[in-house]
Every structure is written in structure tokens, then in C-alpha cells.
Amino acid sequence: MKAEVLYRKLLVELQAHLEGASVNLSAAQINQPIFLAGLAVGGAWLAERLAKDLALPQFGVINVAFHRDDYAEKGLSAMRSASSMPTHLPFEVNGAHIILIDDVLSTGRTVRAALNELFDFGRPARVELMVLADRGKRELPIAADFVAEFIDLPEQQILALEKDADGHFHFHIEERHG
Amino acid sequence: MVKPIAKQAVKQTNAAGELTHLLTLEGMPKEQIVQILDTAQQFVSVTDPAREVKKVPLLRGKSVFNLFFENSTRTRTTFEIAANRLSADVINLDISTSSTAKGESLIDTIDNLIAMQADILVVRHNVSRAPMEIAQHVPSFVHVINAGDGSHQHPTQGLLDMYTMRHFKHDFRNLKVAIIGDIVHSRVAKSNIHALTTLGCPEIRVIGPESLLPSDLDMLGVKVFHEMEAGLKGVDVVMTLRIQKERMEEGQVPEGNAFFKQFGLTQARLALAKPDAIVMHPGPMNRGVEIESAVADGPQSVILQQVTFGIAVRMAVMSMVAGN
Numbered sequence: 090m091k092a093e094v095l096y097r098k099l100l101v102e103l104q105a106h107l108e109g110a111s112v113n114l115s116a117a118q119i120n121q122p123i124f125l126a127g128l129a130v131g132g133a134w135l136a137e138r139l140a141k142d143l144a145l146p147q148f149g150v151i152n153v154a155f156h157r158d159d160y161a162e163k164g165l166s167a168m169r170s171a172s173s174m175p176t177h178l179p180f181e182v183n184g185a186h187i188i189l190i191d192d193v194l195s196t197g198r199t200v201r202a203a204l205n206e207l208f209d210f211g212r213p214a215r216v217e218l219m220v221l222a223d224r225g226k227r228e229l230p231i232a233a234d235f236v237a238e239f240i241d242l243p244e245q246q247i248l249a250l251e252k253d254a255d256g257h258f259h260f261h262i263e264e265r266h267g
Numbered sequence: 268m269v270k271p272i273a274k275q276a277v278k279q280t281n282a283a284g285e286l287t288h289l290l291t292l293e294g295m296p297k298e299q300i301v302q303i304l305d306t307a308q309q310f311v312s313v314t315d316p317a318r319e320v321k322k323v324p325l326l327r328g329k330s331v332f333n334l335f336f337e338n339s340t341r342t343r344t345t346f347e348i349a350a351n352r353l354s355a356d357v358i359n360l361d362i363s364t365s366s367t368a369k370g371e372s373l374i375d376t377i378d379n380l381i382a383m384q385a386d387i388l389v390v391r392h393n394v395s396r397a398p399m400e401i402a403q404h405v406p407s408f409v410h411v412i413n414a415g416d417g418s419h420q421h422p423t424q425g426l427l428d429m430y431t432m433r434h435f436k437h438d439f440r441n442l443k444v445a446i447i448g449d450i451v452h453s454r455v456a457k458s459n460i461h462a463l464t465t466l467g468c469p470e471i472r473v474i475g476p477e478s479l480l481p482s483d484l485d486m487l488g489v490k491v492f493h494e495m496e497a498g499l500k501g502v503d504v505v506m507t508l509r510i511q512k513e514r515m516e517e518g519q520v521p522e523g524n525a526f527f528k529q530f531g532l533t534q535a536r537l538a539l540a541k542p543d544a545i546v547m548h549p550g551p552m553n554r555g556v557e558i559e560s561a562v563a564d565g566p567q568s569v570i571l572q573q574v575t576f577g578i579a580v581r582m583a584v585m586s587m588v589a590g591n
Contacts, residue, residue, distance in 0.1 A: 154309065155323035164285070164590025165306060175312040182317075209320035 092250060092258035095221050095237035096135070100142055102235050103188070103219065107143070121186040121214050126151050128203050129174035131192030131250035135221065138256065139190065149178040151189070153202035182211030188219055188234075192250035195224040197231035222248060222260075271395030271417055277402055285591040288402045288411040289584050291420045292461040300462055304430050306583035307576070313352055314578075325586045326355035329386040333359045334376075335414070336392040341550050341574060342414050342424070346389050349581035355387070377401050381409055387589055388412070395419035410588040418452045418511075423584055424549050425458025427577040429466065431569055432504055434576065435545050439466040445498055445540070447474045447530060448508040448557050451481045455549045456508060460489060474498035475530060495530055499539040506547040507532045507557045524555070532558045537567065545569045 107123060126149035127136025133150045140148035152175050154165075189203060200218060207213065219235040224242055242248060247263045279288040279295075286299060314321055331350040335343050343359065350357045360380075380388065387410045390398045395417030402411040415421040436442055444463055450456045450473050463471050473480055474492040492498030499505065510526060524531075537546065546558075546568045554560045563570060 152309075152312075155313070155325060160325055160586075160590055165587050166285075166590075175309060176315075176318075178317060205324075209318055209323075211319055 090222075090238065090240060090260055092221065092260045096138070096258055098237040099135070099219060099221060099235065100139060102237070103139055104143060106188075106235070121184065122180065123186045123188065124149060124178075124180050125188050125190055126178060126207065127190040128153060128192075128199060129176075131221075132190045133174055134250065134252050134258070135192060136190040147179050149180065149187075150174055150176060151178070151203045151206050152176045153199055153206055156202035156205040158198055158202065176206055176210075178207075178210050182207065182213055184212075184214050186215045186217075187213045188217045191218070191220050193222045193224060193248050194218070194220040194231075194233055194236070195226050197227050197229035200231050201229055221250065221258075224248065271419065272397060272400055274396065277399040279402070281591055283591075286584075286587050287407070287591050288398075288413075288588060289422050290399050290402055290411065290413045292422045292425045292458045292465075293420065295422075295461070295465065297465050297467075300426070300429065300465060303426055303580070303583050303587065304433060306587060307426075307430055307579040310352075310579040310582040310586075311576075313582070322352050322354055324354045326350065326353035326386075326589055329355045329589055330384060331355045331357050331387045331389060331585065332380050332383075332385045333357060333414075334362070334380070334388055334390045335360070336362050336390075336394075336397070337415070339391055339414070341577075342391065343389075345574065345577045346412075346414060346423075346581050346585075349578050349585060350387075352578070353582055353586055355585070358385075373397065373401070374404055377404060381405060385409060387585055389414050391415045393417055412584060412588065415454055417454065419454050419457065421454040421458050421549075423577070423581055424455050425462045426584070427573055427580040428455075428459050428506070428547060428549070429462050430576045430580050431547060431573050432545075434572075435569060436503055439463065439468045442468045442504060443470040443472070443502040443541075444468055444504040444506065445472040445474055445492075445502040446506045446508065447495070447498070447532065449479045449510050450475055450508070451479050452511040453508050459506065464488060470502075472498050472502065476526075495532075495536050496539060499536055502540045503544055504547060505532065505537065505540055505544055506549075508549065509551060509553055510556055527556055530557065531555075532562050534559060534561050534565070537562055537565075543567075547573055549573070 125136045125140055127133035129150055129152045136148040217234040220233045221237045222240045223233055223236045224240050245265045247265050249261045251259045251261045277290060279290045281287050313323055333343055333346055347357050389412045390401055391414040396419055398411055398413040398416050413420055413422055446456050460471055472490045472492055474495055480491060544567060546562055548570045552558060552563060
């Protein structure tokens with residue numbers, strides 16, 4: 090499973106979607122600005138590179154830490170991994186068409202938290218979700234609009250996106266502890 | 268003066284080394300201090316102007332009891348704002364009209380608050396180590412935060428001062444910090460000295476009259492100055508403290524404006540520090556006693572930023588202890 094191959098799939102799909110958007114939409118929808126918002130950390134890397142490759146003027150970052158549902162269980166420890174990337178949405182959220190970008194979708198809990206975080210900034214007109222890999226095993230009624238690849242992995246394995254010094258993506262599989 | 272409770276070992280961490288109470292900065296490991304400062308930095312973003320909802324749900328359904336046995340406006344208010352931004356319910360106890368005034372013991376008061384399902388107790392007390400005594404008494408699901416105990420510790424003030432210094436100076440390793448005035452009564456000075464030492468600050472100076480400087484081990488490694496001119500030379504951070512008349516014996520401090528003449532922070536004296544030195548004060552400030560108005564309101568003053576950072580630091584501390 091090559092992350093770079095999947096990235097290019099995502100890029101092509103996004104480009105087609107942005108071009109198609111202006112064809113298939115109603116007059117009201119055409120006026121909605123479209124923005125990418127990546128979920129920290131992996132999704133934000135993807136959004137950054139997608140924005141660059143498609144020459145989009147900006148992209149947003151969403152940090153879900155404040156809305157995680159495992160605070161009672163894990164405390165703030167879960168917040169730290171993405172602590173260097175606070176939410177930053179350099180565009181008006183009210184009335185916008187926003188495409189959320191994440192690396193791996195599974196339970197759907199992160200996406201739920203991301204929607205809450207996003208709505209703290211305003212009321213978007215439309216929100217879509219685009220992911221590199223969908224592992225299934227959903228625990229909430231959430232589905233992605235675009236998936237580069239469906240992946241079946243044992244539950245105890247963690248699939249994480251990594252970015253090397255040249256900006257290339259790799260998947261890293263780790264055994265879950267405890 | 269009120270007698271402090273005897274020093275004893277009180278743990279503020281659980282078996283995994285995570286913070287469950289915040290009682291003192293003495294002996295707190297560097298990684299833990301840095302973790303609190305990093306967490307606070309994240310909470311600063313809650314007041315991002317673009318965020319329409321300036322509140323996060325981390326402490327939803329939790330009750331924070333502000334228990335101030337000694338007066339405070341700034342600390343109590345910023346704890347209240349911090350708890351509100353974390354979506355906790357805040358109960359401010361007015362101690363002067365409470366059962367304590369009717370003779371109830373401290374532990375009885377605490378037991379009643381636990382019976383009212385308190386999750387976090389923010390305690391200020393004029394008796395040194397009273398919060399430690401409370402922390403020893405409460406069950407593990409109740410968390411105690413020291414908001415200032417006698418002349419012992421004021422850990423959240425120490426942390427917000429560290430946050431402010433890190434914000435403006437970035438690194439502690441080359442920093443020269445001067446703390447001026449009433450050190451012996453100052454829990455703020457003690458918390459700052461402990462934290463600065465742990466964070467690797469190579470030069471901590473205290474400046475003041477002999478009668479206001481302690482001689483105990485707390486001051487180990489601190490350079491003592493009895494005149495401003497020598498003490499301020501070349502420092503990066505100047506922190507003035509309030510003269511705490513309520514904790515003093517007669518004759519301990521030069522009367523009237525004699526203190527200001529000797530130790531007041533004036534523009535002329537500040538000019539001896541580095542040109543980009545910052546001026547800090549934990550408040551409340553007595554203009555014309557320890558600090559000149561032109562300095563307090565001047566371009567080097569970060570006194571009001573300290574107050575704002577204090578909210579994020581208190582959010583970080585509350586959300587960390589409540590989650591552990």
C-alpha cells in the first residue's frame with residue numbers, strides 16, 4: 090500500500106471534483122467558496138500538498154483535541170500528539186463549502202470531533218470528507234465522500250501517515266499497546 | 268503572622284507520574300513544567316478571534332469550587348474565566364459569610380464540598396501548606412489546585428510568569444532574571460525561583476533590603492543584591508513584587524516613600540537592564556511604591572499580558588489534573 094500512489098488518486102479525484110462542482114451545482118451553490126481543511130497532523134499535511142498541487146490560495150487546519158470523546162478516559166495525553174498544530178481556518182467558515190481531509194478513517198470519532206471544532210468557527214453551507222485510507226470498523230454513522238483506498242487491517246494495528254524530509258508520504262504500521 | 272503547617276511530603280502526581288493536584292513548583296520536573304506551558308499555548312487558541320464559540324467542552328459537567336480564604340480579585344477571576352472556557356460549572360464560595368466564619372473546621376468545610384460533588388477545589392489560604400493538607404484529605408477523584416498559600420507557593424502564578432518569559436524571551440538558558448522587593452513574604456518569588464532553576468535559567472537575582480530577603484535554602488543559587496543599580500545591570504527580565512504590609516512586622520520595611528527611593532523601579536533604573544528587557548508584576552500593583560507609573564505603563568511592561576496568559580495557564584492546569 091503506497092501512500093504516494095493513493096495521494097495521486099486523491100489529487101486526481103479532488104481536481105475532478107473541483108472542476109465538476111461548477112458544472113453540476115445549482116446557481117446558489119456555485120457562489121459558495123470551496124476550501125480544504127486538513128485534520129491535524131496527517132490530514133493537514135495532505136491538505137497542504139493538495140492546495141499546493143492545485144494552486145489553491147489557502148487551506149485550513151483542524152485540531153480535534155478540544156472535542157475528543159476520550160478525555161474522561163485518557164485525559165489530555167491524547168491531545169499532545171497534535172499540539173503543535175492548532176486549528177487555523179484562514180477563511181470565512183459561515184456559508185463556505187468545506188472539504189475535510191484526513192489520512193485514515195476508521196471509527197469516525199475523529200471526524201465527529203472535527204465537525205464540532207469546525208462549527209465552533211461558524212456554520213458552513215456544506216461539508217464533505219475525503220480520506221486516503223478507509224479501514225472500516227465504523228462506530229458512528231459517518232461516511233467519506235471520497236476514499237483513495239479501502240484497507241482491511243487487524244484491529245490491534247495502528248495505521249499512521251508519515252512525511253519524510255522530501256515531503257513524500259509513507260504509511261507506517263504499528264502494533265497497539267495495552 | 269499565621270503559623271504555617273509543618274512541611275511534609277505530599278504527592279501531586281499519580282502512580283504514572285501524571286499531575287493530579289497542583290500544589291507546588293518545588294521539585295516539579297522540567298518535562299512537567301514544559302508540558303503545562305505547551306498545553307497552555309494550545310488553550311491560547313480558544314480565544315482566537317475567528318472562533319465564534321470561545322469555549323471548549325473538556326470540563327463539561329464538572330464542578331470547580333473557588334475557595335478563597337484570603338482576598339483575591341485577579342486570581343479568582345481568572346480561575347473563574349478559565350473554568351468557564353472549559354465549560355465547567357463554577358461555584359465561588361464567599362468565605363467571609365460562610366460556615367468557616369461560624370467556626371467550622373477546614374476539613375469539615377472540604378468534606379461538605381465533596382458531598383456537593385466538587386471535582387476541582389481551587390484553594391487560596393493565608394496558612395502556608397493548607398492546600399497540601401486538603402489534597403491529602405480528599406478522595407482520588409477530587410483535584411486540588413493551590414491558588415496561593417501564605418508565604419509558601421503560588422504555582423499557577425509561577426507558571427504564568429514562566430509562560431510570559433518563554434513567550435517574549437523564547438529560551439531560559441541565557442536568561443538573567445531580577446526579582447525585586449519583598450521576597451521573604453512572596454510565594455510568587457518562591458514559585459518563580461523554583462521554576463526558573465528547574466528550567467535552566469543561569470542567573471536569578473533578588474534585590475531588596477536585608478529585612479525582606481530570606482536566608483533559607485530556597486535561595487540556594489540565587490544572587491543577592493541590596494541596591495538596584497548593581498542588581499539590574501544587564502538583566503533580561505525585571506520582576507517587581509508588591510510590598511505585603513499584611514504579612515509584615517513593624518519596622519520591616521522602610522516607611523513611606525523611603526522604599527521607593529531605594530528600590531522603586533523607575534525609568535532611570537530600568538535603563539540599566541538590557542534595552543529589550545521586559546517588566547513583570549504579579550499584581551496588585553502599588554504605583555509610586557514599588558513601581559513608577561511610567562514604567563508600569565511603558566513599552567517594556569508586559570504586566571497585562573501576564574494576566575491574559577494566566578487564563579490559558581489555568582485552563583491547562585485544570586484540564587490536566589481533572590483528566591488524570
